[in-house]
Amino acid sequence: MWRRVASFSPFISSTKSSILSQLVPTMKIWESFTTEAPIPVNHGISSKDSTPFITFVLGGPGSGKGTQCAKIVDTYGFKHLSAGDLLRREIARNSEYGSTILDTIKEGRIVPSEVTVRLIRREMELSDNHKFLIDGFPRSEENRISFERIIGAEPNIVLFFDCPEEEMVKRVLNRNQGRVDDNIDTIKKRLKVFEALNLPVVNHYAKKGKLHKIWAVGAEDEIFEQVRPAFAGCEQVISES
Numbered sequence: 001m002w003r004r005v006a007s008f009s010p011f012i013s014s015t016k017s018s019i020l021s022q023l024v025p026t027m028k029i030w031e032s033f034t035t036e037a038p039i040p041v042n043h044g045i046s047s048k049d050s051t052p053f054i055t056f057v058l059g060g061p062g063s064g065k066g067t068q069c070a071k072i073v074d075t076y077g078f079k080h081l082s083a084g085d086l087l088r089r090e091i092a093r094n095s096e097y098g099s100t101i102l103d104t105i106k107e108g109r110i111v112p113s114e115v116t117v118r119l120i121r122r123e124m125e126l127s128d129n130h131k132f133l134i135d136g137f138p139r140s141e142e143n144r145i146s147f148e149r150i151i152g153a154e155p156n157i158v159l160f161f162d163c164p165e166e167e168m169v170k171r172v173l174n175r176n177q178g179r180v181d182d183n184i185d186t187i188k189k190r191l192k193v194f195e196a197l198n199l200p201v202v203n204h205y206a207k208k209g210k211l212h213k214i215w216a217v218g219a220e221d222e223i224f225e226q227v228r229p230a231f232a233g234c235e236q237v238i239s240e241s
């Protein structure tokens, strides 16, 4: 899977991971990727009493996904899963392939789906919550398809924070969180990747009638007022614990 996608997209990390995938089966790569204990076979999303309620949060770099996710968590009690944070955690843990993830993030490319989806799946399986806010994922059609295959579910709602490039660049350069990718060279690459790979995902969910497009310029609270209606029809489901 990694090799097939890497071969037609210049944006997806290909070098080390594709070499690795030729050497050992994917599960083996994954086992050495994480420092956590394996999850027992019988424990999992599908064995939970309630069906998961999944919200994907999409938008370009700096469009305010993380900022609005914090408000959604406070208001609706979702479990927040930032794909970028999960990947950065692997780097911070110094896991064997943390350096591959670091290189990918510095380049503004997309980490192979297998890796990201398994990180997300682990968090979903370990959580007692059934409402998940998946922030910054899927970033490509290949990510999306991989999620659907591995998790066996589609999102209930997809939020898309629509922000002009100029504004996104300004915000990222002022973010001040010490991130390796918050520099002008990486942001330029990330914007290209966003347009080429992430917008097709946005279009996919628009066609399916699941997309809630939000104009991401303005005060944070005003933007959140545009977010609320997306959850209006699902209050009953998301209030169940």
Ligand SMILES: Nc1ncnc2c1ncn2[C@@H]1O[C@H](COP(=O)(O)OP(=O)(O)O)[C@@H](O)[C@H]1O
Residues within 6 Å of the ligand: 059, 060, 061, 062, 063, 064, 065, 066, 067, 068, 171, 172, 174, 175, 176, 216, 217, 218, 219, 220, 223
């Ligand atoms: N509505 C807004 N107006 C101005 N700055 C914002 C707004 N929302 C978020 N920011 C700031 O922009 C930067 C990027 O926001 P963040 O939530 O990290 O975006 P993303 O997760 O989409 O990259 C942060 O420094 C944040 O404080």
Ligand SMILES: O=c1ccn([C@@H]2O[C@H](COP(=O)(O)OP(=O)(O)O)[C@@H](O)[C@H]2O)c(=O)[nH]1
Residues within 6 Å of the ligand: 059, 060, 061, 062, 065, 066, 082, 083, 084, 085, 087, 104, 105, 106, 108, 109, 110, 111, 112, 116, 135, 136, 137, 138, 139, 143, 181, 190
């Ligand atoms: O599903 C994901 C999410 C993130 N990333 C990588 O992590 C970086 C930072 O993502 P994050 O969502 O943290 O950035 P944001 O959009 O919030 O600035 C991206 O550019 C990618 O290199 C990735 O490969 N797959």
Ligand SMILES: [Mg+2]
Residues within 6 Å of the ligand: 065, 066, 082, 084, 136
């Ligand atoms: Mg973010």
